[in-house]
Amino acid sequence: MTTRSDPGHGHPDPGLDAVMSERRHLVNLAYRLLGSLTEAEDAVQETYTRWYAMSRQQQEAIKSPGAWLTTVASRVCLTVLGSARVRRETYVGEWIPEPLPGGAEWIGGRQGGASVDPADRVTLDESVSLAFLVVLESMTPAERVAFVLHDVFCHSFAEVAEIVGRTPGACRQLASSARRRVRAARPSAGVASGRSDVVGAFKVAWEAKDIEALIGLLDPDATATADGGGLATTFLHPIVGGERIAHAWAELARRRPADTVLLERTVNGRPGLVAQQDGVTVTVFAFEVVGDRIRNIWVMRNPEKIGRWTTGWHRGPPTRVRPLPEPS
Numbered sequence: 001m002t003t004r005s006d007p008g009h010g011h012p013d014p015g016l017d018a019v020m021s022e023r024r025h026l027v028n029l030a031y032r033l034l035g036s037l038t039e040a041e042d043a044v045q046e047t048y049t050r051w052y053a054m055s056r057q058q059q060e061a062i063k064s065p066g067a068w069l070t071t072v073a074s075r076v077c078l079t080v081l082g083s084a085r086v087r088r089e090t091y092v093g094e095w096i097p098e099p100l101p102g103g104a105e106w107i108g109g110r111q112g113g114a115s116v117d118p119a120d121r122v123t124l125d126e127s128v129s130l131a132f133l134v135v136l137e138s139m140t141p142a143e144r145v146a147f148v149l150h151d152v153f154c155h156s157f158a159e160v161a162e163i164v165g166r167t168p169g170a171c172r173q174l175a176s177s178a179r180r181r182v183r184a185a186r187p188s189a190g191v192a193s194g195r196s197d198v199v200g201a202f203k204v205a206w207e208a209k210d211i212e213a214l215i216g217l218l219d220p221d222a223t224a225t226a227d228g229g230g231l232a233t234t235f236l237h238p239i240v241g242g243e244r245i246a247h248a249w250a251e252l253a254r255r256r257p258a259d260t261v262l263l264e265r266t267v268n269g270r271p272g273l274v275a276q277q278d279g280v281t282v283t284v285f286a287f288e289v290v291g292d293r294i295r296n297i298w299v300m301r302n303p304e305k306i307g308r309w310t311t312g313w314h315r316g317p318p319t320r321v322r323p324l325p326e327p328s
Helices: 016-020 023-034 037-052 056-060 065-090 130-137 141-152 157-164 168-185 196-207 211-217 242-255 303-309
Strands: 218-227 260-267 270-277 280-290 293-300
Touching: 016 065, 023 037, 023 065, 023 141, 037 065, 065 141, 065 157, 130 141, 130 168, 130 280, 130 293, 141 157, 141 168, 157 168, 196 211, 196 242, 196 260, 196 270, 196 280, 196 293, 211 218, 211 242, 218 242, 260 280, 280 303
Parallel strands: 218 293
Antiparallel strands: 260 270, 270 280, 280 293
């Protein structure tokens, strides 16, 4: 985005740095609200477009540009969430939030492989774990916005009310309802952890097609969920039960092309796995580990969601594929 000059003087806009310094905060907020970095970037771009559509006098009349940008970005996201719920009714298979690489693995830009501005990287903490984002997906748009703004970003309910268009009391109820969803989704026993040793052991057992070892690493009630979006081959419905998942993963190992390489990588701040073929990431695996057992596995194969994991990524025309048959 180019620097604007003061009319008639050719001097840089003194407020530009302050406005642009909000970008990282806005991207962080929008990603948590939308679960898609692509949509988050678009929402932030729309926010800045609205800022620069105003005259200099209108901009200077705004006491807190940061608060204005946050309000507009949140409202844009609220609109996107409403339309996304309709779009996902026709989505092929399960919808999983877009996975984020760790700092060392952040490779692709938006298009043409452009490098990513470090300021655009999302801060990796508990609020972007796949387990947390999946719970957010179960909320209504208003619940999600109220909860994320208040509980994650510490905005007052008065501020949330201005954004959501409801009373502070109503926003308090929305956040409370969302909080109950989060509590209900938390493990009843044990503490969710980011144990890389469990994920590493799973990788070894998987490569060895060791079903018994896989069963020992999986919670008996574990769930595996895949997202291909109709653009990559995968199973359409979640696989429930550690033993069923172990057998399914052993079968995947037998079908896996010989040139596939499994790598241990950070996915949304937690230990995960990445499958690559000829240097191209074809699958991203995220895990929720509770105690010393894997409770959830999320399998991302939709190329529109995992392109950032491959150098030179750019959006191409979608190609529809048939899903894998359901495991017995």
